[in-house]
Amino acid sequence: MNRRDFLKGALTLAALAPVSRLAAKAGIDGDKTSDVATGTQVTRRRYKETALTVPLLGFGCMRLPQISVDKPDVDHVTVRKMINRAMKAGCNYFDTAYMYHDGLSERCLGELLQAYPRDSYYLTDKMPMWFAKNSGDVERIFQEQLSRCKTNYFDFYMLHALDTANWELAQKYKAYEFLARMKKEGKICKLGFSFHDTPEVLQKIIDAQEWDFAQIQLNYLDWELYRSREQYEILTKAGIPVIVMEPLRGGALASLSPDATGILRKAAPQSSNASWGLRYVASLPNVLCVLSGMTLPEHMEDNIRTFSPLKPLTDVERKTLDQALATYRKQLAVPCTACRYCMPCPVGVEIPKIFGLYNQYKISSNKWLFRNNYNAIPEDSRASACVNCGKCMRHCPQKIRIPEMLKKIATELEN
Ligand code: SF4
Ligand code: SF4
Structure with missing residues (x-):
């Protein structure tokens, strides 16, 4: 010492x-x-x-x-x-x-x-x-x-x-x-x-x-x-x-x-x-x-x-x-900790925000609340804006397959 x-x-x-x-x-x-x-x-x-x-x-x-x-x-x-x-x-x-x-x-x-x-x-x-x-x-x-x-x-x-x-x-x-x-x-x-x-x-x-x-x-x-x-x-x-x-x-x-x-x-x-x-x-x-x-x-x-x-x-x-x-554990969808190491995304996708809302939705089943909060994210920053470049995944400590998860969320909830 x-x-x-x-x-x-x-x-x-x-x-x-x-x-x-x-x-x-x-x-x-x-x-x-x-x-x-x-x-x-x-x-x-x-x-x-x-x-x-x-x-x-x-x-x-x-x-x-x-x-x-x-x-x-x-x-x-x-x-x-x-x-x-x-x-x-x-x-x-x-x-x-x-x-x-x-x-x-x-x-x-x-x-x-x-x-x-x-x-x-x-x-x-x-x-x-x-x-x-x-x-x-x-x-x-x-x-x-x-x-x-x-x-x-x-x-x-x-x-x-x-x-x-x-x-x-x-x-x-x-x-x-x-x-x-x-x-x-x-x-x-x-x-x-x-x-x-x-x-x-x-x-x-x-x-x-x-x-x-x-x-x-x-x-x-x-x-x-x-x-x-x-x-x-x-x-x-x-x-x-x-x-x-x-x-x-x-x-x-x-x-x-x-x-x-x-x-x-x-x-x-x-x-x-x-x-x-x-x-x-x-x-x-x-x-x-x-x-x-x-x-x-x-x-x-x-x-x-x-x-x-x-x-x-x-x-x-x-x-x-x-x-x-x-x-x-039965209710958790994405193991995101909101650390933001994946940010910024080159096309502007709000990754941690989207995962946070999705987890909230999975826990509460409140689709209305999800849509309300999700629609506040600009369209070009939502899950469907991901171009699958993979940059974010290199920095994610939780090893989340981010583009795959975003695609799933977009398919499930954007339409
Ligand atoms: S894979 Fe998608 S979310 Fe990740 S950095 Fe590329 S465009 Fe952004
Ligand atoms: S790096 Fe991974 S855990 Fe951290 S905010 Fe991004 S997706 Fe979530």
Whole structure:
């Protein structure tokens, strides 16, 4: 651990010390993690055996509030309030990326986090290999990110969305070697990767290099569906802490279907669907931080409540969640998480919006509502406008056969 990590962890522990308690050891490979919680602050988890602690709830900045639907600019006024609220609750982990909000997420954090001492929060960013045409681009993008974020270093930094293709690009352009050099120079504290592929590819990547952490898609729907359980187990066995992305599958598990929601409400009338999903992943002991893409202040309040302190799921609650999941799975049509990696489509098809509406329709069977919302999409951006070029599929982490699915939707619902 470098000096900055030590200071940040030690400061946090010192601040919490009078009222904190160390929760039961989490029991991975002995005692690598432990929880630190108070009633007013989100539970923190220790990074391996070090003094560094990370809030279990991280602020994912991929879906920040926007000024309006037509104006993609990030709503700085609301984000400022949310950052202030997060910091007050000890939720001091901010996750951004080069392409979130077309670069505006990095810029927004760069501006608004200036209000806080650099040692008081963690800033995470990622290298998008698909934007690089050579090794020089890797360095250029990294420097651009430092400048957008108005910082000299990143606390956590990742190779973004590694799959077979992006890992090959990373190797070709020696991205790991460059980032390892940045780590030596103090511009990166912890080096890891985010991941979207099979457990077999994951194993290859962790065998190839040394990693401080990995970020994977983990939620109760994907645990078996997307083979997330195997990924989690591989990383745990390798002693690599896990950061969770898509704990609510792009918000889908926050809304669920009426039938599935009914099962959860009956068991806990006061708990939101989101809190069930977040508690599910946060109960896993090798999870260091759970990223939630909080778009509204209300989301943040609910999440902070869930994590202050975290109450791991009981066996009875797990059974309830299993029942809700079984009900929900019967109704889900497209496994889209609305991550927007497939965008922009060269002819302008609104892919995630269409899939979101289609899933809503399949769950509610409300054709009228679907048509109403679908007709608000310009005609040349609807499913039938797809020319089957295949570009979007190369970037879809969920491996959805997008053109086929669009064709199906157009045939089923456009006429
Ligand atoms: S396959 Fe269709 S939806 Fe995908 S990028 Fe090409 S035109 Fe757009
Ligand atoms: S289709 Fe795939 S890439 Fe596009 S938003 Fe959905 S999950 Fe993301």
